[in-house]
Amino acid sequence: MHVLTRSITALTTLTAAASLAVAAAPASAAASARTPAIAPTVSVNANGVTCTNVVQIGTKKVVADRGMNAFTVRQFKGYCRDAKGSAWMNFASVYVWQQYHVRGFAYRAYAGIVVRGDFEPRGFKAGANRQRLTYSTPVRTINDCTRGWGKLFRLGDESRQGMTSERC
Structure with missing residues (x-):
C-alpha cells in the first residue's frame, strides 16, 4: 500500500505542475508566435x-x-x-x-x-x-x-x- 500511496502522490504533484505550466503557456506562447526571436549562440x-x-x-x-x-x-x-x-x-x-x-x-x-x-x-x-x-x-x-x-x-x-x- 505504501508504494501505491507514493505513486498517487507523485502523479498528483505532476498533474498540478502540468496544470500550472499549461495555464502560464498561452501568454508566452502567443507572444513568441507573433515575433519569434533568435537567442544568443x-x-x-x-x-x-x-x-x-x-x-x-x-x-x-x-x-x-x-x-x-x-x-x-x-x-x-x-x-x-x-x-x-x-x-x-x-x-x-x-x-x-x-x-x-x-x-x-x-x-x-x-x-x-x-x-x-x-x-x-x-x-x-x-x-x-x-x-x-x-x-x-x-x-x-x-x-x-x-x-x-x-x-x-x-x-x-x-x-x-x-x-x-x-x-x-
Whole structure:
C-alpha cells in the first residue's frame, strides 16, 4: 500500500505542475508566435551562409499593412562564413505575421542591411512567394552604422518599408 500511496502522490504533484505550466503557456506562447526571436549562440543559415553566435541588435520594427500588423524586421550580428572566410557580419530578417499570411494573397518579403549614407540596401534578398521568414545575405558591415530593412511586395503594390533602430 505504501508504494501505491507514493505513486498517487507523485502523479498528483505532476498533474498540478502540468496544470500550472499549461495555464502560464498561452501568454508566452502567443507572444513568441507573433515575433519569434533568435537567442544568443544560435546557428542560422542565412541564404547559404552559416552564422553562429547570432544575437539581435537594435530594436525590431513592426510594420502594419492592410489595416493589421503585417511583418517584423530585425537586425542581427553573427560570426558567419562566406567565400572570403569567417568574420562578424550583419544580416536582417523579415517575419510575416500569421494574421497577414492567412489572407491568402501572394507576397514576397524583401530584406537587407542599410548602411548610413548608402542609397540601396546591402545583402538584399527577396523571399519566395508567401515565404514567412526571409533573411538577407550576411554582409561585412559590422564596423558601420546599420539598420535592418524590409518590406513586402504584392502584385503591383508594395507595403510600407520598415527599418530597425540604427546600430553603430
